Amino acid sequence: MNTTPASSPPAPVAALVQMTSGIDPDANLAAIDRAMGEAAAGGASMAFLPEMSLLLDRDRARSAPHIAREADSPWPAALQALAQKHGLWLHSGSIPLLADDGERRVNRSHVIAADGSIRARYDKIHMFDVTLPSGENWTESSAYAGGEALTVVETPLGKMGLSVCYDLRFPELYRAMVDRGATLIAIPAAFTVSTGEAHWHVLMRARAIETGCHIVAAAQSGTHADGRETYGHSVAVDPWGIVLADAGCGAAAGDGGYRLSFAPVASAAVDRARQAIPLARSRANRRITL
Structure with missing residues (x-):
């Protein structure tokens, strides 16, 4: 009689694509294609891109010809085709689009299944x-309209809450995601160097610890064609606050503009963290009303 305990199946793997996106969407898309091929070959279940993955340009007049309503933009379809090509789920990071009313832009994320279908925005x-x-000085609201809807979506890595960059500083958003069942949170970013050096790692670890969730944060890095500099350090953090992957800064020489990191996303780690620090039970038992 075989008494050897059955081994647990391996945890699904996230691939974080750190980019130095520029002002040419076609060049950025080509880098994403190469990165997704490498991610699929490395056994990833899902690839994660950074904020503004297809176009990073502070010059709003120069970028304007590229920006359209989603129904008129070629970018979502291009990303859907890459997901199908590589048989890989994809988090787009975010891309700039026109709001449906055509007045201002939106900074929009897409979650795309391996069959090319868009599962969430x-x-x-x-x-x-x-x-x-x-x-x-940054004034996003002069060109961009903020979203109003919380999004949590089923993925091969678990139930994932969506956020982007500056959202990181608002913990109530992440608590609301957990209340809707999230066990994983995506935080694509284009963090400045000065704020990144001061706050990036501590905020990522704090969001993981206080929610008992995995955090996956693909980031922009280096000096971009529009002149800005971003911090990099794409990170994956487990629910106990342990950094599972950190891409450092910059893009590897000769890699066509990306650096790839892999991290396991184990559901058992969520269970262990939440059992050890039972935040939901403690909230239910508190005696004051906030």
Whole structure:
């Protein structure tokens, strides 16, 4: 009689694509194609792109000819075709599109299944309107409309909540995702260097610990064609706050503009973290009303 316990199936794997996206969507799309091929060959179940994966350009007049309503944009269909080509689920990071009313832009994420179907959309809610100690000034709301809907979607890695970059600083958003069943949260980003050095890793680990979720954050990195610099350090964090992958900064030489990292996303890690620190039970038992 065989008494050897059955081994658990391997955890599905996330592939984080760190990019230095520029002002040429075709070049960015070609880099994504190469990265997805490498991710599929490496056994990933799902690839994650950074914020503004197909176009990163501060010059709004120059970028305007590329920006259309989703129904008129070639970009979602191009990403759907890549998901089918590589047999891989894809999180688009985000792409700039015109809002349906045509007045302002939206910063929109798509979750695309391996059969090419779009399973979810999410428009970045919180606009990055800040003046940093470094002197950088950003006013996203002058061109972009913030989203209004929370999105959680089933994926091969678990039930995933969607967010983008500056959303990271609003923990109530992530608590609402957990209340809707999320065990995994995507946070694609194009973080500035100064805020990244100060806050990136601690915020990513905090969101993982306080939600008991895996965090997958693909990032932009390096010096871009529009002149900006981004922090990089695409990270995957487990529900206990352990960093499973960190891509560092920059893009590897000769890689066509991306750096790839792999991380397992084990559902058992969610169970262990939530059993050890039972936040939901503690909330239910608290004696004050917030």
